[in-house]
Amino acid sequence: xxxxxxxxxxxxxxxxxxxxxxCDCANTPGDDPNTxxxxxxxxxxxxxxxxxxxxxxxxxxACLSLNCEIQSESAFDxxxxxxxxxxxxxxxxxxxxxxxxxxxxxxQDEQGRPKRLRLHHVHMEEDVAKLVHETEGRVxxxxxxxxxxGTPLIEVVxxxxxRSPHDAMEFLKAIRNQVRYTGCAECSMESGTMRCDxxxxxxxxxxxxxxxxxxxxxxxxxxHVGDAIAYEIKRQIDxxxxxxxxxxHTRLWDPEKRVTTAMRAKFEGPCIPDPSVPTIVLDDxxxxxxxxxxxxxxxxxxxxxxxxxxxxxxxxxxxxxxxxLSEFFESVVTHGAPPRMTAGWIATQLLPALKAHQQTLAExxxxxQRFASLIQLLEKDEINSNSAxxxxxxxxxxxxxxxxxxxxxxxxxxxxAADLAKLVDQVLSDNASAVENYKNGNKKSMGFLxxxxxxxxxxxxxxxxVQKMIKDLLA
Amino acid sequence: xxxxxxxxxxARKLLDAKDISSVDLVTALLERIESCDGEIQxxxxxxxxxxxASARKADERLANGDSTPLLGIPVALKDLLCTxxxxxxxxxxxxxxxxxxxxxTVVEKLKxxxxxxxxxxxxxxxxxxxxxxxxGFHITRNPWSLDHVPGGSSGGSAAAVAAxxxxxxxxxxxxxxxxxxxxxxxxxxIKPTYGRVSRFGLVSYASSLDQIGxxxxxxRDTAIMLNALCGHDPRDTTSANVAVPDFTAAxxxxxxxxxKGMVAGIPKEFLSVKxxxxxxxxxxxxxxxxxxxLGVEVKEISLPHTDYAVAAYYVIAPSEASSNLARFDGVRYxxxxxxxxxxxGMYKKTKSKGFGDExxxxxxxxxxxxxxxxxxxxxxxxxxxxxxxxxxxxxxxEGCDIIISPVAPxxxxxxxxxxxxxxxxxxxxxxxxxxxxxxLPGISIPCGHGKTGLPIGFQMMxxxxxxxxxxxxxxxxxxxxxxxxxxxxx
Numbered sequence: 001x002x003x004x005x006x007x008x009x010x011x012x013x014x015x016x017x018x019x020x021x022x023c024d025c026a027n028t029p030g031d032d033p034n035t036x037x038x039x040x041x042x043x044x045x046x047x048x049x050x051x052x053x054x055x056x057x058x059x060x061x062a063c064l065s066l067n068c069e070i071q072s073e074s075a076f077d078x079x080x081x082x083x084x085x086x087x088x089x090x091x092x093x094x095x096x097x098x099x100x101x102x103x104x105x106x107x108q109d110e111q112g113r114p115k116r117l118r119l120h121h122v123h124m125e126e127d128v129a130k131l132v133h134e135t136e137g138r139v140x141x142x143x144x145x146x147x148x149x150g151t152p153l154i155e156v157v158x159x160x161x162x163r164s165p166h167d168a169m170e171f172l173k174a175i176r177n178q179v180r181y182t183g184c185a186e187c188s189m190e191s192g193t194m195r196c197d198x199x200x201x202x203x204x205x206x207x208x209x210x211x212x213x214x215x216x217x218x219x220x221x222x223x224h225v226g227d228a229i230a231y232e233i234k235r236q237i238d239x240x241x242x243x244x245x246x247x248x249h250t251r252l253w254d255p256e257k258r259v260t261t262a263m264r265a266k267f268e269g270p271c272i273p274d275p276s277v278p279t280i281v282l283d284d285x286x287x288x289x290x291x292x293x294x295x296x297x298x299x300x301x302x303x304x305x306x307x308x309x310x311x312x313x314x315x316x317x318x319x320x321x322x323x324x325l326s327e328f329f330e331s332v333v334t335h336g337a338p339p340r341m342t343a344g345w346i347a348t349q350l351l352p353a354l355k356a357h358q359q360t361l362a363e364x365x366x367x368x369q370r371f372a373s374l375i376q377l378l379e380k381d382e383i384n385s386n387s388a389x390x391x392x393x394x395x396x397x398x399x400x401x402x403x404x405x406x407x408x409x410x411x412x413x414x415x416x417a418a419d420l421a422k423l424v425d426q427v428l429s430d431n432a433s434a435v436e437n438y439k440n441g442n443k444k445s446m447g448f449l450x451x452x453x454x455x456x457x458x459x460x461x462x463x464x465x466v467q468k469m470i471k472d473l474l475a
Numbered sequence: 476x477x478x479x480x481x482x483x484x485x486a487r488k489l490l491d492a493k494d495i496s497s498v499d500l501v502t503a504l505l506e507r508i509e510s511c512d513g514e515i516q517x518x519x520x521x522x523x524x525x526x527x528a529s530a531r532k533a534d535e536r537l538a539n540g541d542s543t544p545l546l547g548i549p550v551a552l553k554d555l556l557c558t559x560x561x562x563x564x565x566x567x568x569x570x571x572x573x574x575x576x577x578x579x580t581v582v583e584k585l586k587x588x589x590x591x592x593x594x595x596x597x598x599x600x601x602x603x604x605x606x607x608x609x610x611g612f613h614i615t616r617n618p619w620s621l622d623h624v625p626g627g628s629s630g631g632s633a634a635a636v637a638a639x640x641x642x643x644x645x646x647x648x649x650x651x652x653x654x655x656x657x658x659x660x661x662x663x664x665i666k667p668t669y670g671r672v673s674r675f676g677l678v679s680y681a682s683s684l685d686q687i688g689x690x691x692x693x694x695r696d697t698a699i700m701l702n703a704l705c706g707h708d709p710r711d712t713t714s715a716n717v718a719v720p721d722f723t724a725a726x727x728x729x730x731x732x733x734x735k736g737m738v739a740g741i742p743k744e745f746l747s748v749k750x751x752x753x754x755x756x757x758x759x760x761x762x763x764x765x766x767x768x769l770g771v772e773v774k775e776i777s778l779p780h781t782d783y784a785v786a787a788y789y790v791i792a793p794s795e796a797s798s799n800l801a802r803f804d805g806v807r808y809x810x811x812x813x814x815x816x817x818x819x820g821m822y823k824k825t826k827s828k829g830f831g832d833e834x835x836x837x838x839x840x841x842x843x844x845x846x847x848x849x850x851x852x853x854x855x856x857x858x859x860x861x862x863x864x865x866x867x868x869x870x871x872x873e874g875c876d877i878i879i880s881p882v883a884p885x886x887x888x889x890x891x892x893x894x895x896x897x898x899x900x901x902x903x904x905x906x907x908x909x910x911x912x913x914x915l916p917g918i919s920i921p922c923g924h925g926k927t928g929l930p931i932g933f934q935m936m937x938x939x940x941x942x943x944x945x946x947x948x949x950x951x952x953x954x955x956x957x958x959x960x961x962x963x964x965x
Contacts, residue, residue: 039575039576039577042807043802044575044576044577044808045557045563045565045570045573045575045678045679045802045803046556046557046563046575046577046579046675046676046677046678046679047577047675047676048674048675048710048711048712049712050709050710050711050712051712078798080797080798080801080842080845082801082804082819082822084806084818087802087804087806087807088801088802089798089800089801089802089804090798090801090802268847270797270798270841270842270845270846270847270850271845271850272794272795272797272798272845272854274682275681275682275683275713275795276674276679276682276711276712276713277712278712278713
C-alpha cells in the first residue's frame with residue numbers, strides 16, 4: 001500500500017521586545033545566568049503578571065504578517081504541568097482564546113507550483129526557564145537560569161496541510177522571512193529564537209482520515225526539520241507494515257545518529273483561565289494602527305519589483321528575501337542605477353564580497369549611494385566589469401566615491417578608437433598563428449585574441465570594442 | 476482608658492496632640508500581646524524589634540510636626556501578605572522560613588502612611604477555611620469565648636482587633652474571610668470591591684475572588700484604613716483605575732443627611748436558609764428596625780441563584796487554587812522533603828507533607844474540576860452560575876442602594892465542632908461568598924450578641940465601587956445601635 005504523510009507544525013518564535021512579557025526585566029536571555037530576574041519572572045508568591053504593551057503590539061504585527069485574523073478578544077490561561085524549568089507549576093499561554101486565528105503562508109511545492117499552507121491559530125505565551133546540566137565534582141547537578149523565564153513567545157500552530165519534508169522546510173523559510181520582515185523577531189533556529197515541533201502521522205494515499213500522530217522535537221535547523229520528518233515518515237510506514245501500533249507520544253530528533261527516539265508520553269495537564277491578566281480587548285482603531293506599521297511583505301514586493309523594475313521573478317524573489325536587502329536594492333535604484341544590472345551585481349558580487357569581509361549590509365562602508373555610482377560607471381562603459389570588481393574591493397577598503405577611486409587607480413576603460421587600433425594591430429601581429437586559426441574557422445581563437453588585447457591594456461580596454469575591431473580587421 | 480483600648484481615630488488625635496507617643500502605644504500593645512496572646516494565639520509572628528524601630532521613627536516625624544493618617548499607628552497583617560524581610564508563612568508548613576524580598580502593595584501603602592507593623596496574624600492555611608482551625612501552626616481562639624473559633628480565614632486578624640492586640644489589622648476575603656471572622660469576633664470588617672485594592676504581594680488563593688480589606692474597632696476606623704489602602708496599582712492589572720473618594724466623608728454625609736431616602740433590599744433566599752440561628756435572625760431584624768427608624772426604605776428582593784452559589788464557589792475557588800498552589804514545589808524556598816529518591820518523588824512528598832488536609836482537599840477538587848472531560852461540566856458550569864449571580868445582583872441594585880443580610884447563619888461555633896464536616900463548614904459562607912462571585916463590596920458590623928454572649932454581625936452589600944454607601948449606612952446603624960459591651964473581658 002502507498003502511504004502519504006500528514007504533517008502539522010508548531011513553531012515558537014521569540015519576540016525581540018525590550019522587556020519580558022509580564023515584567024520589566026530585560027529580554028536578553030543570553031546574559032549572565034539569573035541577572036534579568038524579579039519576583040514576577042521568578043514566579044515568587046504574591047507576584048502578579050502585567051502584560052507588556054510592546055509584546056502585544058509585536059505579536060499582533062507578526063500575526064498580521066502571516067495573514068491571520070486578529071481576535072477582538074483574547075485571553076491567557078494557566079497551563080498546569082510540573083517540570084523544574086517551570087517552578088510556578090503553570091505556564092501562561094493563550095490556550096482557549098488565542099490572539100489570532102486562521103492565516104496562511106504561500107510556498108512553492110516540489111513542482112514549483114504555488115501552494116497555500118493554512119494556519120490554525122497563533123497565540124502568545126511566556127517561555128520557561130532554562131536548565132543547565134553540569135557536574136559538581138563527580139555529582140551531576142542541574143541548575144536553573146531564569147533569564148529566559150517569561151521571555152515572550154508566539155506559537156504558530158498550523159493545519160495538517162503538509163505532505164512532505166519539502167513543504168515543511170519551505171514553510172519555515174517563508175515564515176522566517178515574513179516575520180523577520182516585520183522586525184519583531186530574529187527567527188533563527190540555530191540560536192533558538194525560532195523552534196519547531198512537528199506532528200506527523202501517515203495514512204493510505206487518497207484517504208482523508210487523521211491517524212494517531214507522533215510529535216517530534218529538538219530540530220535545530222530547517223534542514224534538521226526536513227531530515228527528522230523524512231525519517232519519522234519512514235519509521236511509521238515500516239512500523240505499520242510490521243503491524244506495530246503507532247502510539248501518541250513525543251520523540252526527539254538526534255542529529256548525530258539522524259534518528260528519532262521516544263521521549264515521553266504526551267501529557268495534557270489541567271488548564272484554567274488566568275484571572276490576573278484581564279481579557280485583551282482590541283478595537284478597530286488600534287488594529288488599524290498595527291496594520292499601518294506592517295511593512296510591505298515579500299510577496300507584494302516581488303510583484304512590485306517585477307512590475308516596476310522589470311526584474312525576472314527569480315531576481316525579484318532574491319532581492320526581496322530579506323527586508324534589509326530589498327531596501328538596499330531599492331535605495332541603489334533610487335540613486336539612479338539600472339535595476340536589473342543592480343540586482344545582478346548585488347547577487348553575484350556584493351553579497352559574496354560582504355560574506356568575505358564578514359560584514360552586513362547595515363554596517364558596511366559600501367553604501368547604496370556608492371554602490372549606485374559604481375553600477376552607473378559600469379553602465380556608461382566608463383569602466384569594464386573587471387575594473388568594476390576592483391573598484392568594489394576598494395569601496396570596502398577606503399572612503400571616496402567610485403569616480404575618485406577610478407581616477408586614482410587608473411581603472412577607466414580605454415574606448416578611444418585610435419588607442420585601441422594601435423593595441424589591436426600589435427596583438428594581431430604578435431599572434432599570427434591564432435589569427436591563422438581564426439581565419440580557418442576556429443572561432444575560439446577570437447576569445448584568445450581579445451584576452452591578449454585586454455592583457456596588453458592591463459584590463460582597461462573596452463572588450464566589446466576590441467572584439468568588434470578584430471572581427472572587422474580579419475573579415 | 477488604657478492605650479491598647481484606643482481606636483485608630485482616638486490614637487491619631489492623642490499622637491498628634493503629643494499626649495502619647497507611638498512608642499507608648501506600641502509598647503502597650505506588645506505587652507498586651509505578651510500577656511494575652513498565649514491564650515488567643517492570634518499572631519504567628521510578632522516583630523517586636525521592627526515595630527519599636529518604626530515607632531521611634533514615627534515619633535521623630537511627629538516631633539517634627541509631621542502627620543500622616545496612620546503615622547505611628549500599630550497594625551497587624553494577615554500572614555498571607557508579603558512583607559519584605561519578615562517571614563510570610565500563609566500559615567502553612569510549606570512556606571516555613573520563606574522571607575519575601577518585597578512588600579505587598581498594601582504593606583507599602585501602610586508604611587507610606589506611617590503605620591507600624593506589629594506582626595503577622597494567623598489564618599486558615601492559604602486562607603482555605605472558615606474557622607482558623609486549618610492553620611498549619613496553631614488554632615486561634617475567639618476572645619469572647621476561648622472554646623469557640625474566631626471564624627476564618629482571617630481569624631487571627633479579627634481576634635487581634637477584638638482582643639485589642641493591635642489597633643487595626645488587614646485581612647483578605649475570598650468567600651467571606653474578612654466579614655465572617657469580623658462578625659464572630661464583634662468587630663468591623665469590609666471586603667472592598669474586587670479591584671479596589673491591589674493584590675500585588677497577596678499570596679493568591681483564588682485570584683478572581685481574593686480581595687484585601689481592613690478589620691477595625693469601628694466604622695470610622697474602617698474609613699480611615701480604606702483611604703490608606705485603596706487605589707490603582709500598575710503592578711496589578713486587575714486593580715481598577717477609578718477615582719478613590721475620601722471615605723471619611725461618608726461619615727459626615729451621615730451626620731448631615733442621615734440615611735433618609737436610602738433603599739435597602741433583603742434577599743428572601745438568604746433569610747429562608749436552613750439552620751439560620753434564631754438569635755442571628757432576631758439581631759438582624761432588630762437592626763432592620765433601626766435602619767427603618769432612620770428613614771431607610773426596606774424591601775424584599777430576590778437573588779434567585781443563591782442556592783447554587785456555594786456549589787459554584789467550591790468549584791471555582793479550588794480550581795484557581797489548584798493552579799495557584801502548584802508553585803510550592805520545595806525547590807527554592809519553604810519546606811522540602813529530603814527522603815525522596817528522585818525529583819517526582821520529592822515533589823509528591825513535599826506537597827503531601829507540606830500542605831494540610833484542607834489545602835490538599837481543595838487542590839484535588841480543583842484539579843478534578845479542571846481535568847480533561849470534566850472541565851465543561853464543572854468549571855464551565857460554575858462560571859456560568861457565577862455570571863447569573865452577578866446578574867442577580869445587578870438587577871437587584873436597580874431597585875435598591877444596599878442589600879442587607881446576616882453575615883453567617885450562626886454565631887461562632889465551638890472549636891472542633893465542624894472540623895470533620897467540610898460541607899457544613901462550607902455552608903457557613905452562604906451569605907458572604909456571593910459578593911465575591913459578583914466582585915461587590917460588603918461590610919460586617921456588630922449588631923448584638925446571642926444568648927451565649929457571642930457577638931453577631933450585620934452585613935451590608937453595595938454596588939461595585941460604592942463603598943461610600945456601605946460606610947455611610949454602617950456608620951448610621953452603628954451610631955443608632957450604640958452597642959454596649961463592645962469588647963470581650965480579658
